Amino acid sequence: MNHIIQTSDLTMRFRGCDALRGVTLNVDEGTVFALLGENGAGKTTLIRILTGFQMPTSGTCRVMNLDPAKDALEIRRRAGYVSDAPALYDWMGVGEIGWFAGTLYDKHFLPRYQESIRRYEIPEDRKIRHLSKGQRAKVALSLSLAHDPELLILDEPTSGLDPKVRRDFLESMIDRAASGRTVFLSSHQMAEVERVADVIAILHDGIVRVCEPLDTLKDSVIEVAVSLEDPLVVLPALPEPAEVLGEASYGRQRSMVIRHYDSGMHDLLASRVGVTGVSERTLSLEEIFIAFTGKSPPREAIDRAEAAVEIEGGVV
Numbered sequence: 001m002n003h004i005i006q007t008s009d010l011t012m013r014f015r016g017c018d019a020l021r022g023v024t025l026n027v028d029e030g031t032v033f034a035l036l037g038e039n040g041a042g043k044t045t046l047i048r049i050l051t052g053f054q055m056p057t058s059g060t061c062r063v064m065n066l067d068p069a070k071d072a073l074e075i076r077r078r079a080g081y082v083s084d085a086p087a088l089y090d091w092m093g094v095g096e097i098g099w100f101a102g103t104l105y106d107k108h109f110l111p112r113y114q115e116s117i118r119r120y121e122i123p124e125d126r127k128i129r130h131l132s133k134g135q136r137a138k139v140a141l142s143l144s145l146a147h148d149p150e151l152l153i154l155d156e157p158t159s160g161l162d163p164k165v166r167r168d169f170l171e172s173m174i175d176r177a178a179s180g181r182t183v184f185l186s187s188h189q190m191a192e193v194e195r196v197a198d199v200i201a202i203l204h205d206g207i208v209r210v211c212e213p214l215d216t217l218k219d220s221v222i223e224v225a226v227s228l229e230d231p232l233v234v235l236p237a238l239p240e241p242a243e244v245l246g247e248a249s250y251g252r253q254r255s256m257v258i259r260h261y262d263s264g265m266h267d268l269l270a271s272r273v274g275v276t277g278v279s280e281r282t283l284s285l286e287e288i289f290i291a292f293t294g295k296s297p298p299r300e301a302i303d304r305a306e307a308a309v310e311i312e313g314g315v316v
């Protein structure tokens with residue numbers, strides 16, 4: 001499969017801040033690729049570099065086989081791009097802005113734009129400055145899609161949209177990917193991303209912590225709850241490739257989020273003297289995200305462990 005976006009060891013240093021610290025990513029054609037990260041993780045900075053608005057401090061990248069440092073205009077012409085705060089000419093009308101943007105593209109642009117605006121029920125004669133936040137987002141999305149781009153780059157595309165429109169829009173991205181186009185989106189909406197994304201990258205403090213197909217990620221990160229006879233029981237170190245992403249103790253319960261866990265590790269834990277039970281649970285994308293980016297274990301793990309302590313009447 002072709003990589004429509006490739007970055008290699010990208011760094012971005014601002015005064016007093018390393019926004020990206022060696023980002024290497026490949027995005028396959030025909031996929032919905034979701035970039036997740038907390039506030040300040042570096043998502044917008046990466047997108048600005050990919051679209052040629054920002055020169056990286058070091059490293060290289062290619063977008064649709066073009067170099068954003070040299071071919072920024074061509075990339076912006078061919079790709080669709082919606083930023084988290086789309087800049088639109090406020091004094092134009094909704095219809096006018098479509099006509100204006102359409103002069104840069106072929107004859108199919110305007111009818112597609114008008115159809116989308118009609119679907120979103122936005123009056124064509126309304127001035128952009130009089131639109132609500134959600135209506136502005138809909139105009140920006142309509143403009144970015146009207147030339148049917150092979151690559152759509154969306155930075156928090158659904159902020160400002162109501163839940164139904166958000167869901168419909170994101171689900172339409174699945175159809176785009178099915179027709180061979182690529183969608184690269186950054187988002188905070190984990191539950192929505194989980195429904196539509198093929199591949200997930202988690203960016204944390206400017207570093208890609210993980211980049212995997214969603215199914216692989218969900219299979220490879222497990223919460224393991226271990227019941228102990230005594231809170232002081234020491235558990236064995238798990239062999240490679242296991243990676244403990246988070247750990248918490250609640251009385252005689254220990255909860256761990258482990259990447260690359262397997263049945264051999266279950267047996268190793270279960271056979272430890274002082275261990276009375278080992279159970280596993282798959283996690284939601286939101287819980288996996290927290291495991292990669294924070295120290296706290298998933299909330300449900302805490303609740304389950306606390307409930308277990310209460311039932312046992314155990315002393316913490």
Ligand SMILES: Nc1ncnc2c1ncn2[C@@H]1O[C@H](COP(=O)(O)OP(=O)(O)OP(=O)(O)O)[C@@H](O)[C@H]1O
Nearest residue numbers: 014015017019037038039040041042043044045046
């Ligand atoms: N022009 C700039 N000058 C200095 N620091 C900057 C600049 N642009 C971004 N940063 C810093 O780089 C870091 C990454 O910012 P970025 O906007 O890429 O994060 P983000 O993941 O998009 O966050 P959010 O989800 O809040 O939009 C932040 O610490 C930010 O303050």
